[in-house]
Amino acid sequence: MAAFHHHPPTAFDVDADTHTAAAGSATTPTSLRRVRDPNIDPQLYTPSKRMRMMTSALASTSSGSFLVGPAQVTSVSRIPAPVLEGPPSLAPPNWDHLAVPDDAVEGLTWKELIEYAKGMKNDLRNSQQQIRARDGIIESAHATIVVQNLHVEKQSQALHAKETKKKTKREKLPMAGRGHHLTAQEFIDAAERAERQREEEEAAKAKRAGEREVAKEAKEKLQKEWEKIKEDHEKAVDAWKEECDQLLADGVLKRNLPKKPARARKPTAPKRPTTQDDSDGSDDENDDENADD
Known part of the structure; x- marks a missing residue:
């Protein structure tokens, strides 16, 4: 397999x-x-x-x-039923020969040994028939299992094809299962309702796509602003360090040094209601902590 x-x-x-x-x-x-x-x-x-x-x-x-x-397998194809076979009605071997001690066999006469050998040969023949019948039953059971496994594999393929089938855009009009004329007003109204519903869904989908695009652009703009804020803060920190080094060289005490410039908060976009089709994740969390030394 x-x-x-x-x-x-x-x-x-x-x-x-x-x-x-x-x-x-x-x-x-x-x-x-x-x-x-x-x-x-x-x-x-x-x-x-x-x-x-x-x-x-x-x-x-x-x-x-x-x-x-x-x-593909269908509901008409039935999985093969298990084959249950019992042991066949064959002559069993005479197991009494195993109970004969070796000393007793050595004391047999020539004629008794011939009869004993004939009995052993007959028992071996019966054992061979039993083993062949058992092997046939096992082989049949294994063959049934193989066929059943193939059937299960085909069922899995059919289920996978059904589960991954793309949804069609065609509409099934609710006509209560009865036949209707294509020119009947009831059929025309149902077709128009289905068309309007499809157009509304397409418009809503396009609107959501536009909103996602606007949100994406706003997010990219905020990210650029945040990068600019971090860059300006790094420059301010470098200038502050140079100023502190110069003041320390001039003999100014550390407690009298100017404070380290604080970094501005990360800009955030206004929250908007999320929809089912939104593919964007949640906005980045605010970085409220200021940089330390």
Whole structure:
């Protein structure tokens, strides 16, 4: 499943003729069909090879082709029901042979050993049948889980496409579900109301956009003023420091030095009511604190 998620099936993979078993007769050199050698152990296949074979097998069925195709899943497509299988009615092995001690086996005669070996062989055959039946049940359950997982993936894709679908600008007139003539006055009035509502929404949207643009320009202007205030304050502080150094050199006491120039408050724009479509964030907070030394 990890290989399937990272490498979605292509049109070549979903082709039913892509992966087929070798036929009895030899294929012609001009055949484009890929032949799978039946002598190769399927356990040696790579995950991507198994994924392609599974995709081709699903694409060849009428009930599973939509799972690997581009079509979206609908409510008509039902998720496969789980396959619940119990253990088959097979002859169980004789577990009493395990209770026979080794000393007792060593004391058996030649004929008794032959009978004992035949019984062990029969028990091994029964055990083999039990294991094969169990492996078949597990394989069937795993196949069902894989198909169910593919179905869930298709459902997720359909839900994502529905959730991200863009809203259309077309209006659905409230006609109570009944048919109407296009020239009927009731239909004309409903169409005019829908048109007026659409125009009002467009006008309100344009107005909000204009207000946001004005607010943006005002914010940029205030920011420039704030930068100018900080620049002037830095110059005033530098001049104050030079003056203090000169006064200290002339013997003036520190307590008699002039005070450090204070920085003006940050200018703020008047608050305006925010709307749902406003994309601008809140205005910057005021910087009320003056700069220290």
